Amino acid sequence: MSEDYIAADPHRRIQPARRRIRDPRHNGLAAVDFGTSNSTVTLHDPNLPPPVLPMPADQRAVLGRAVVRMLRSEPQVEEIIDRSAGQCRAEWDTLRTRLARELTGGGTPESLADAVEAEEGAHHPLLYDVLLALELAQAGGTAPFAGWLADRLHGCYDEAFGTPALEHYSLFPVRLDNATDEDEVPSRLDITAVDPDLSVRLGRPQALGSPLAAPLRGLKHQLDKPDFRHPLKGGERWVELEPLLGGAFAFLLDRTDEFTHAHPDRLEDAPIDHVVATYPTMAPPAVRRRLESVIGGLLGVGEVDLRYDEAIAAALFFLMRDLGANHTIGVEALRARFRAVPGDERHRAENTLVVDVGGGTTDIALITTHLYDETPELRDAPPGSTGRHYRVVPRLRGTSGRSRRGGDFLTLQVFHLIKAMIADHLLTLPDPGDDAFAEEPETWAVWRRDTIARLDPALRTEDGRYRPGSLVAQSRLALQRDTAVAEPPAGQRARDNVELVIGTRTAGWHADALAAREKAFTTLWELAEAAKIGIGPHRAYGFPADKVQDIARAVVPAPAGLPPGIGSDLDPLTYEDFETVCRPMLEEISRLAAALARTRLTGGERLDRVILTGKASQLGLASEVVSRELRTGQGPQGRPVQVVVERTYAKNAASMGAAWAASMSSYDVAEPDEELLRQGATSVSIEVDNLLLDLPCTLSMRGSSDQNRALLKVGTPFQELPGGRLRAYATIGLLPNRLVILREVDGGQPLPWGMFRWSDLNVRLAEESGLRLDPQIWPRQIRCGIEADGGLDVSLLLWRGERPVYRVDRTSMAVRIPLADGAVPDLDRLADRILVAGASAAPARPALRGDPAPTRERFADEEGAVRPALLGHAPLPPPDEDGRWAFLLHDEQGRQQLLGRLAATPGPLVPHLVSVDEEGAIRVHAGDPPLWTGDSPIDIEHRPGMVYRHPLGTPRSENDDHDNPFDGTH
Known part of the structure; x- marks a missing residue:
């Protein structure tokens, strides 16, 4: 430590440093999924075009590994339809030996697998030669062997094409955890510095831990609590929520900059200044505003995009994956899978429910993906000789979800059950004799007697002894509650009783007791996480005795006097108990998913596909419970719903989907190119932004x-x-x-x-x-x-x-109807006489009349004067080639008089409307005109029709x- 160290000002607000963006900044973007348990970042870097390869590198690597596994395996009895496994194995050995000799010069099946494995990263043609030979071999084998070989090959292809073609889209998962070289990092946060700026580290615990504050887990749980503060050690200073979030995002963005700097051969070496951040689907708007303020205001990132919540981002990932690297092939695969829409042979669709069960939240989205064949008619082109033009239009039917319902909540349920089991174990240990426990038997006995005396009377016998198993039974019963409703008092009592034995709570405790309690909580939490992952339907989870002893030493106020053998005879956690305490949460989110599909799909629509993603969805119990609720047949055919569990990219799906969507939305919608269509090419237009154009909830x-x-x-x-x-x-x-x-x-x-x-x-x-x-x-x-x-x-x-009044200035562009001085026109009659003409081939039509009908409104000008007007609500037809409409007046003699021409408002392609006011001014508006607004609620008291907007x-x-x-x- 420097000798001229200056003590920090305890009254200065602790904040992270702003990012120093040099010129030039990175031309791509980083999509950040800051999770409750783990975080990921996906980089979009358009610096170099993707390599031109027969198959994207990501998919080829997966295909190669799948083929190697196949070459090293043998046909199993359960895989052969007529049980002729011995014959199939003989045919398979003969085929592999022949291919090894012909393709590699070797002579054994193992040498063939080794050769394919060795050339994985070199893009040699051996893999494709092996696949071609295996395809051709099907015709010469027996029927059982041909069927087995076809199934295994199709499995290899499914695994490969189920891998997103990331490099094709210039997407790169960012390496975040340098210790493990992984592209996801635990969201556990250590504060490493507060002066002069806040600096944090995300990741697994380090040997020394954080010298400044206790580690912080689950920061994302606090997004809706703006008054959250994390104390520094000593208790005199605090770090507030927004600086903590800023520190976490700064860590992730710094890692992203390091990633681009480490790969200058394929990535642009410049700092990221465009961030796409996902957020929980059910988070209130204040959370989204807070994230935008932290990333843009606190860290100084130039461009912040929060259009995609976690459910929508995950859904977009699967659309990207299904389209693949070759849109020509991908769109045809979609067309083959999608259902035809009745009455329209060129329109197909699929209803997909995405259930993202993450660490802290469950996010659900119902998407209908429409596929339109909009190939234009090409003169002089023989039928079937041209390419096709498809338009892929995803539509959001609704979103749902539940905060604080994810993998962490499942771990918490297991945590409380294990805590009760260890507490029961400590209270039921045999009384140690002098020889077995000569150190402090009396101290242990006093602690146990005093603890039992504080428990509920129902947990004690008439003579004051503990009823063995009663804490576990009470906790198990409390944990079986319906998690959709608030916890009843019985649940709190059960947890309070266990806490009397094993104290892991830290809220409200003096600093002297915090270290031991934090250690007990952390050890018990890690034990619950390990049990959640390691348990199985036919596999109980046994508790390591040393972990149980660590917990006991931390919480029992007689650390030198613990009986020997603690934890050695503790009963294991059974799968039945695990299922009992975890099933309620999974049933709750299953009901939410099923209700969203049931209420949004009407008129005979059916759910076609359910995709489970997120870390917690990989638990066998999770997929079982959710699948059972959603597998019920729908529609007149009663066909079951296809349920897919995403395992490889379960955590990365949200950041990858958001990065892909943000990069795709920068491209214009593709129009059919007749020349390419005549050459037989297929073009695809993907309208990802269409997902954002409908209200996702009521x-x-x-x-x-x-x-x-x-x-x-x-x-x-x-x-x-x-x-x-x-x-x-x-x-x-x-x-x-x-x-x-x-x-x-x-x-x-x-x-x-x-x-x-x-x-x-x-x-x-x-x-x-x-x-x-x-x-x-x-x-x-x-x-x-x-x-x-x-x-x-x-x-x-x-x-x-x-009614509110619209703001329409008199100085805005208008064409005018000739009126006699002082004449006040009849607006309803004028509406019948005003015509509009757009594209040259289309005849003039009424400008205001249509469906819906025009309404009487009032317009306020820049001086605050109000005048009556008529506003049409039927969108204007397409304008002519120079983006203008011609307005005509149909006079009483039946002639059409050109009044003038008005241009569309530059910007988004929104429906344009037309109005006419009592002065005879005809104006074009991009959608409804803006409202006449005031800055204070006092204004609207004195100016009827003026609007005050209050967030x-x-x-x-x-x-x-x-x-x-x-x-x-x-």
Whole structure:
């Protein structure tokens, strides 16, 4: 340590350093999935085009390994239909020996497998030669052998093509854990420095641990708790939530920069300044805003993208994987798998439910992927001689999920059961004799007698002794509860009883006791994790005696006097007990997934495929429970649903899907190229951004009855405004005294999504400006509506009067109808006479009349003057080649007079509407005109129709405290 060390200022806020982005910055992006248990980053680097190979390197490597395993295996009895395994083995040995001699010059099956394995990274043709020879050999074998060989080859191909072609899309999993050379890192956080800037490390524990603070697990659990603080050792200083998040993201981005620097031959060596961050599907809007503030504001990242929640990102990963490296082949595979849409032979579709069971949350998305054959008719081209043009359009039907329901919650259930088992073990050890336990037998006996006396009377006999097995029975019963509802008092009592024996809680304890309790918790948590992974249907989990002894030494206040043999005769954890305590959570998320599919698929639609992903989905019990709930046949045929468990990329799916989608959204939608189609080429247009254009859930208003009032229903299309902002709007009516907006959850409890009381607004206004709202106007004369954006941020719109007023300046571009001086036109009659013409081949049609019908509105100009107007709601036809429409007036003599031409608003391709006001001005609008808004609620009292936009605050989370494994209450 330096001798001129200066003590840190205890009052200075601890923050991470801003990223120093040099010029040039990296041209790609990093998709970060900061998880509860583990984190991943996927880099999109368009620096070099992917190599031109017969097969993408990722898929070829998987195919080669699968073929090597096949070459080293033998036909098994259960694999042969007519049980002629001996004959098949003989044919297989003969074939392998012949191929080894012909292709490698060797003479044994093992030499052939060794040769294929040795050339994996060299891209030699041996692998393809072996596959071709195996394909040809099927014709010369017996029927049982040909069937076995075909099944094994198809298995190899399925495994290869089930691997995403990452390099083809310029996607690279970032190596994050230098100790293990893995592309995922535990999200466990150590604070390594606080002065001059905060620095953290993610990963497994190091030998010395963190000298500044206790390790922090499950930081993601705190995203919805802005007042969370993590104490430094000594208890005098704290690190707040946002700096901790900033430190974690800074660590992941620094690792990404190191990764690009380590591979200058294929990656651009420049710092990342474009970050795509995923977030839990059911997280309230404040979480998304907080992440954006941390990454962009605190760390200084130039471009931050939070369009993809974890469910949508995972769903996009599987679309990317299914399309593969060769879209020509991939889209035909999709076409073969998808169902035909009745009444449209060129339209096929598939309904997919993605259930991502991660470490801390479960995220669910229902996607319908549409495949349209939009090949244009080519003159003089013989039928069937041209290529095809396909359009792949995924549509989000709805999202759902559950916070704090994932692998960590399953571990927590096992944790409490094991904790009860060890507590029961300590209380039922035989009393040690003097010879066996000569050190401090009295100390142990006193501790056990005092502990038993503090337990519930039901756990003790009449003479005050402990009832063996009663703690385990009580805990097992409490852990079987329905996890969809709050824990009953019996569950808390069961945990309190076990805590009296094994103290692992740290919340509220003095610093002197924290170290031992943290050690006991960590050891017990690691034991529960190992049991969760190691147990099986026919395999119990035995507890290592040394781990049980470590726990006992940490919690029993007589460390020098523990009886010998602790843990050696502790009963193992059975699979039946494991299943008993884990099944309730899995059933809860299964009900959520099934309810989403059941309520969103209507009119005879059926669920085609279920994909389970995420770390916890790899547990056999998880896939069994979720699959059983969703395997029920649907539709008139009653066909079962295909259930797929993703194992290889279970954790990386979200970051890979988000990186792919963000890179694809930068490309324009491909239009058919007639020249290429005439040459027989197939083109594919993939519209990934279409997933973001519909409301993913229903937003409702809590009412006095049991039934909530739906305001914006799931699937409501967002209106895209100039600038790319998405908006969905619904009118509520008169403003109630208290307004609660809910996010409905199919099969679960609705989540509070926003709350408003006009009295709170009144108090805040008085504090800020000294003004008060007029009680004669508020709330009785104020009307309201809600507005939701693409990130599900909800604002309340407030106005006085029947309808809000639009802001349309008199200086905006317009064509005018000739009016006599002072004449006030009849807008309804004008609507019948105004025509519009767009593309030259299309005839003129009514500009305002259509479906839906035009509405009477009021427009306010830049001076605040209000005038009546008529607003059409039928979208205008496509404009002409220069992007303009011609407006004509149909006069009383039946002639059409050209009034002028107006251009479309630059920006997104949104439906354009037309209006006419009482001055005869005709204007074109990109969607609805903007509302006439004021800066203060006082403004709307004096200007009827003016709108005040008030963001709705998210109510405090209603999660059970004990759902968080790392809050110190366990």
